[in-house]
Amino acid sequence: MKTKDNSNPNENSLQAAEYVEKPESQLKVMWETLRQNKAAVVGLIIIAFLVLIALTVWVSELMGKQILPYDPNYSDMSNAFTPPNSTHWFGTDQLGRDMFSRILDGTKISLFVGVAAVAISLTIGVILGAIAGYRGGKTDTIIMRVMDMMLAIPSILLAIAFMAALGKGLDKAIIAIGLVSIPEYARIVRGSILSVKENDFVQAAKVIGNKSSRIIYKHILPNVISVIVVRATLGISSAVLDTAALGFLGLGVQPPFAEWGDMLGRARGFIFTAPYTLIFPGIAITITVLAFNLLGDGLRDAIDPKSRIK
Amino acid sequence: MNEVLMDIQNLSKHFIIDTNFFGKPLTALKAVDGVSFTINKTEAFGLVGESGCGKTTLGKILVNLYRPTNGKILFEGKDLTVLNEEKRRSYCKDIQMIFQDPYASLNPRMTIGDIIAEPIVINNLLPKNKVEERVIYLLNCVGLARHQRNRYPHEFSGGQRQRVGIARALAVEPKLIVCDEPVSALDVSIQAQVLNLLSDLKEEFGLTYLFIAHGLNVVKHISDRVGVMYLGKLVEIAPKKELYANPMHPYTQALLSAIPVINPEHKKERIILQGDVPSPINPPAGCRFCSRCFKELDECKLNEPVFKEISPGHFVACHLYK
Numbered sequence: 001m002k003t004k005d006n007s008n009p010n011e012n013s014l015q016a017a018e019y020v021e022k023p024e025s026q027l028k029v030m031w032e033t034l035r036q037n038k039a040a041v042v043g044l045i046i047i048a049f050l051v052l053i054a055l056t057v058w059v060s061e062l063m064g065k066q067i068l069p070y071d072p073n074y075s076d077m078s079n080a081f082t083p084p085n086s087t088h089w090f091g092t093d094q095l096g097r098d099m100f101s102r103i104l105d106g107t108k109i110s111l112f113v114g115v116a117a118v119a120i121s122l123t124i125g126v127i128l129g130a131i132a133g134y135r136g137g138k139t140d141t142i143i144m145r146v147m148d149m150m151l152a153i154p155s156i157l158l159a160i161a162f163m164a165a166l167g168k169g170l171d172k173a174i175i176a177i178g179l180v181s182i183p184e185y186a187r188i189v190r191g192s193i194l195s196v197k198e199n200d201f202v203q204a205a206k207v208i209g210n211k212s213s214r215i216i217y218k219h220i221l222p223n224v225i226s227v228i229v230v231r232a233t234l235g236i237s238s239a240v241l242d243t244a245a246l247g248f249l250g251l252g253v254q255p256p257f258a259e260w261g262d263m264l265g266r267a268r269g270f271i272f273t274a275p276y277t278l279i280f281p282g283i284a285i286t287i288t289v290l291a292f293n294l295l296g297d298g299l300r301d302a303i304d305p306k307s308r309i310k
Numbered sequence: 311m312n313e314v315l316m317d318i319q320n321l322s323k324h325f326i327i328d329t330n331f332f333g334k335p336l337t338a339l340k341a342v343d344g345v346s347f348t349i350n351k352t353e354a355f356g357l358v359g360e361s362g363c364g365k366t367t368l369g370k371i372l373v374n375l376y377r378p379t380n381g382k383i384l385f386e387g388k389d390l391t392v393l394n395e396e397k398r399r400s401y402c403k404d405i406q407m408i409f410q411d412p413y414a415s416l417n418p419r420m421t422i423g424d425i426i427a428e429p430i431v432i433n434n435l436l437p438k439n440k441v442e443e444r445v446i447y448l449l450n451c452v453g454l455a456r457h458q459r460n461r462y463p464h465e466f467s468g469g470q471r472q473r474v475g476i477a478r479a480l481a482v483e484p485k486l487i488v489c490d491e492p493v494s495a496l497d498v499s500i501q502a503q504v505l506n507l508l509s510d511l512k513e514e515f516g517l518t519y520l521f522i523a524h525g526l527n528v529v530k531h532i533s534d535r536v537g538v539m540y541l542g543k544l545v546e547i548a549p550k551k552e553l554y555a556n557p558m559h560p561y562t563q564a565l566l567s568a569i570p571v572i573n574p575e576h577k578k579e580r581i582i583l584q585g586d587v588p589s590p591i592n593p594p595a596g597c598r599f600c601s602r603c604f605k606e607l608d609e610c611k612l613n614e615p616v617f618k619e620i621s622p623g624h625f626v627a628c629h630l631y632k
Contacts, residue, residue: 199414199415200409200410200411200414200415201414201415201416201418203370203409203415204407204409204415204416204475204478205417205428206374206375207374207375207402207406207407208402208403208406208428208429208432208433208478208482209400209402209403209429209433209482210428210432211399214432219417222417222419222420223417223418223419303419304419305418305462305464306418306462306464
């Protein structure tokens, strides 16, 4: 053992020198930290699996092939409300459509709706909140009062109003839902920025000659990102449910297309007689949201150098 | 030696703390109120005063963190206060700052290599491939190892972090560094190390310091000339030796008597000031120090003393000296 340690001292110092000269890539360190977090890995695997399902269904649809056990939009009224069995794994709904096929088919729409709506509200909300929080004064007052006005109206009513202006359709629904949740992001970001911008390092950044835009982007936002990531992962679930609400009012996803929130909404009346029509879309939403939350949690830790595992 | 680098004339900063409905200021906090002094090239100008006397505000005006309410800052003959934001920013590389709290002044999300490289990169001082070399050089200058550049601030101690802050200030080769109580957040044993480092760097790079501190003992170590502030105004400026040997303003005398002496035999007269510092929102009429002064004259409550030169280089604002 001893001889082994002392056998090649040069090699050790060489390794040490190499370690010194090779700065670790930031992304690599983040990925390593994320990989150590079991929950985040589970979240990542679930999301990857969901994306895979969505892509497979979408591609096969484009190619005109049927890979789902049943046509998700084919209704067989004689088989309506069949409880789960070996032919219909998740049972059939009120129109006799196979729930399993519909849930797989709905993955693509639900995932897209959640991510796209959050992307819209996140982008605009973060920009507005950052400007309001950093600039302060009149800019802050104007932006935040507009946000307050939007918050004062129930979000679903506001979304309906946007839909009335934009027209029907899934794309319009995504935009409406994205716009409606802007104030929530703007508020959170503004609050965090107000606390971070008082730090000396923000003043130091100004002293060395940074422009305001770079101070926000390079010094302040990285320090509030954990809050944003957590809020965004939660936002995906509410976006899916809001789409369902719009769909229920006939404004979002148009029948017969399968979307989890829509399926949940339409099955509401059968909660006691055929609970499986509600349970399976609910489970699908829950798993998706859980996966994004787990990943978000892990991401937050991976981004923060203080909580990185050495 | 006596070439003036920065000439500060009648500088004021009033923070508006209350306005009426139409936005007209009602009350203002006069953090800095008509301060004038010069800083010569390659000297260390010490600025002392107790908490809240406006010394940090003054330092922050000089590095463009605050806009002055009044007055001029002539830097190498050019008035910085009349420049617009963009032109003012171009002077950032000439005037740098070392912050008081090394735990708050480094971005926790950046490696110290990036922190030190940033001023070089945003001011386009060096081609990209030369930046790393310069960072390593700066790290060596402040006594840190090159491999530490890939670490984050939380992995360092207070003294090491302050060294990073010093390296960041040095990165742009500034002409003036405002040191805002750079050692007051550090352990006493580390204070001496950082002060020695600052002295060495001053010699090596021919730097000029505005050294802000709240005690005369720290300033004594490093300064060539010392200014004493009280409630937003300068009360005395003198070369270091002159000030410590012959303090004229009663406030300076009180500050000096507060420095502990390491000699149990030595019986020193300790001047203990009565009362608290008055509010800078509503400072006393006449001399600002009169409410706590132990040599108060009748005149002090009526007229504000003029800041005048009593002996060569020794300025004082006090009615005791005519």
